[in-house]
Amino acid sequence: MKRYWMLCIAAVMLLPGCNTDTETTETGNIRQAEKDTASIAAGAPEAAAADTILQAVVHLTLTASGNSLEEMRYDQDTLEAKAGALIKLKLINEAEDMTMVHNVVFTAPGKYKMVALAGEQLGASGNYVPDTTTVIASSPIALPGQTVEVEFTAPLKPGNYEFVCTYPEHWRRMHGVFKVK
Template structure:
């Protein structure tokens, strides 16, 4: 009888831990988070002063995806990128790194090197392929970076290098000439 109760308690504990783990990994998405992600994933405003254009980027709720996977800027333009981390799950910490290429091998190199860089470096490796990056954004936090878009038109990758995110959390910065 005692063994049976102990086994039941362990089973309940294991199921509870598994449920928390799945929820933290983005196992589901509420309609509310869907609406907030699609409301203003990319807001572009022409500005004067310290930057030419402001772009706001968000994750897609509690998932390891950017809500907007394509951003467009002009060549040589000064861009203020605001990352609004609308996620609620504590495991959905993110950053945004803008690379000077869209070469998959370079994206993988930077993505995997992010973990080696560690939390103290914001999971941002020392790599010449990085044009700019935001600090880490905790859920509910907004961070930003101002950078100059490449002079050469083309497609450039942006990626989150928080451990485990880089392979799914990518987008394309389209630079128009």
């Protein structure tokens, strides 16, 4: 009989350790552990109510090429998207020369030169992108041979916005129009 009670006490003490849905905190409190989101989503009523409003997505690719200030350029001088669209832009830097570092910065109409010059003044510590309301979006710096991506929402107001590489002196040859319709 004594052995029976010892077994029961041991079983009761081990039971909390067998439960995979709870965990004991340092203070000894038991709290609910995170569950697998897939299993929750499968049976959750919220999963049945799908989002009926989908934002248009525009996938764009812009390639920077050239191994000197005279050769460098974007492969396109015009990019287009619908107003309010989600833009997923891939910037491919095909250059091989280590001085051919590029980015792409989208600006308000007529502001690409101002933004590029402010980026030059800011320097590498700010990724050559000034903190100003005239900047709509910017990519990370793409080193030679590197591809970077940026996601942003196109302006809601249609118009001819601009894009530019703000690395020092690149703005003179690397800029274009971002048409929002």
